[in-house]
Amino acid sequence: MIAIKIAQLAKGDPIKIMIFLGIVSAFASALLDNVTTILLIFPISILIAEQLKIDFIPFLFTEIFSVNIGGAATLIGDPPNLIIGTKSGLGFNDFLFNMGPLVIINMFFFLALMVIFFHKKLHVSRLRKTKIMEMDSSRIIKDKILLNKSIFVFILVMIGFLSNVVTNIGLAIISISGATLLIIITKENPEEIYKKIEWSTLFFFAGLFVLVDGLAATGLISDIGDFILYITKGDSKLTVILTVITSTIFAPIIGVVPYTISFTKVIGELIPQMGKDVAPLWWALSMGVCFGGNMTLIGAAANIVGVNIAKKAGKDIGFFYFFKFGVIITLQSLVLSIIYLLVRYF
Numbered sequence: 001m002i003a004i005k006i007a008q009l010a011k012g013d014p015i016k017i018m019i020f021l022g023i024v025s026a027f028a029s030a031l032l033d034n035v036t037t038i039l040l041i042f043p044i045s046i047l048i049a050e051q052l053k054i055d056f057i058p059f060l061f062t063e064i065f066s067v068n069i070g071g072a073a074t075l076i077g078d079p080p081n082l083i084i085g086t087k088s089g090l091g092f093n094d095f096l097f098n099m100g101p102l103v104i105i106n107m108f109f110f111l112a113l114m115v116i117f118f119h120k121k122l123h124v125s126r127l128r129k130t131k132i133m134e135m136d137s138s139r140i141i142k143d144k145i146l147l148n149k150s151i152f153v154f155i156l157v158m159i160g161f162l163s164n165v166v167t168n169i170g171l172a173i174i175s176i177s178g179a180t181l182l183i184i185i186t187k188e189n190p191e192e193i194y195k196k197i198e199w200s201t202l203f204f205f206a207g208l209f210v211l212v213d214g215l216a217a218t219g220l221i222s223d224i225g226d227f228i229l230y231i232t233k234g235d236s237k238l239t240v241i242l243t244v245i246t247s248t249i250f251a252p253i254i255g256v257v258p259y260t261i262s263f264t265k266v267i268g269e270l271i272p273q274m275g276k277d278v279a280p281l282w283w284a285l286s287m288g289v290c291f292g293g294n295m296t297l298i299g300a301a302a303n304i305v306g307v308n309i310a311k312k313a314g315k316d317i318g319f320f321y322f323f324k325f326g327v328i329i330t331l332q333s334l335v336l337s338i339i340y341l342l343v344r345y346f
Contacts, residue, residue, distance in 0.1 A: 001141055002041075003021065003041050003044035004044060004137035006020040006024060007132050007135070008132060008133055008135070008137070012124070012129025012131075012132040013129070014052055014054055014058075014122035014123070015122045017059070018058055018059055018062050018115075018118070019111050019114075019115070021041065021062060022063065022065075022066040022110075022114065023107070023111075025062070025063040026066040026069055026073075026103070026107055028067075029067035029071040029077055029078075029302075030070045030077040031074070031076070031077070031158065033076070033079075034068060034071045034077070034301065037063075038063060038067055038305050038309070039305065039309075042059075042306055042309050043309065044140075045059040045060070045063065046059075046313050051128065051131045051135070052124045053124065053128055054122060056310070057118075057121075057310070057315060058114065058118035058121055058122060060306055060310055060315075060317075061114070061118075062114050064294075064302055065110060065294050067302045068293045068299075068302060068303075069103055069110060069291060069294070072099050072103055072286060072290035072291060073100045074099070074100075075092045075094075075096075075161075075171065076161070078290050078293075079260075080251075080256050080260040080286065080289040081099075081286055083257070083260045083264060084286050085171075087267075087268070088264075088282045090282060091164060092162060092165070093165050094279075095286075098283055099283065099286060101340075102287065102337065105336060106291070106332075106333055106336050109332055109336065110329060110333075113332065149182065149185055149186055150186075153178050153181055153182045153185070154178070157174060160177075161174060179193075208258060208261055209261060212265060215265075226269070228242065228266065236277075236280070237342070239270065239281065240281055240284045240345070240346075241338055241342075243267075243281055243285055243288065244285075244287050244337050244338060244341065245334065245338075247259065247263065247284070247285055247287070247288020247292060248287075248288040248289075248291065248292035248295070248330060248334045248337075251288060251289040251299070252292045252293055252296045252299030252300070253296070253299075256289045256290075256300060260285065260289050263285055263289075264285070267281050280341060280345040283341065284337070284341060287333070287337040287340075287341075288337070291330060291333035291334065291337065292333075294326050294329045294333070295323070295326045295329075295330040296326060297317070297323070297326075298319075303322070307322070
């Protein structure tokens with residue numbers, strides 16, 4: 001519904017639609033998660049592109065890159081941030097106030113790049129624009145009562161996240177309490193809800209934590225920490241810059257989740273040598289893994305999901321075609337991250 005409203009707000013102008021969809025995707029991913037945002041918005045974007053008789057690839061790339069950038073803004077926006085928050089003790093508001101400004105700056109430059117990349121493909125006739133204005137967005141919502149109940153609980157959960165710094169209830173308890181409340185007030189069958197939980201992903205995370213702890217027990221993680229200190233000579237500024245660069249390069253190759261779990265252990269080894277203010281190290285890691293996920297097709301889950309949806313719609317996006325755009329977006333994010341880290345924390 002929001003995607004159609006955006007298209008109508010842009011009066012059917014494809015460039016404006018692409019920009020608005022990027023902004024909404026980034027905002028939604030910060031509050032939901034990247035994969036959910038792509039699943040909700042991209043199918044409607046395909047419909048809008050079909051009505052305008054244009055290629056939906058510009059919309060797809062804008063939304064994929066936007067969710068990976070926007071997800072970095074909050075603790076719950078991207079799985080790596082949840083891992084970092086758990087290991088560092090940094091809360092929802094810490095991520096919002098430290099990562100949020102960079103995400104806004106990054107989105108501004110990113111959207112400008114997308115216009116440069118795709119402006120030649122985004123021209124349509126007035127007749128096509130008129131068809132967009134005639135679309136009925138209200139037909140998209142199947143159950144308005146359920147929507148209202150969901151929005152109410154969602155707002156309560158967000159309030160809980162923001163006030164957690166005072167209440168100290170814990171994000172996990174707040175999340176599960178919200179889910180429980182929603183099941184109760186909607187009278188949904190809990191068994192049907194449980195079937196939709198990604199159990200395989202949860203067990204994957206559990207196994208990964210065990211594996212990384214095993215590596216730490218062998219002393220490998222400690223050796224990596226010592227090597228980084230040897231290269232940087234204990235210089236905190238250099239260590240932070242090296243962290244964001246290596247994370248940006250290696251996370252999308254290894255996988256952002258395994259890399260994040262491993263590097264949180266490395267940071268644990270660096271903390272005794274770095275002094276009290278190690279927060280910039282955590283932010284550098286978050287920037288590297290979240291923004292670095294844009295570099296390759298397999299760099300983030302949202303990338304794979306978006307490309308799969310595109311394939312079902314008749315567009316097969318190859319690894320190198322994705323990489324051609326992703327590496328430029330990632331390089332831009334890396335440069336902005338380094339500047340932001342140096343200006344704000346040193």
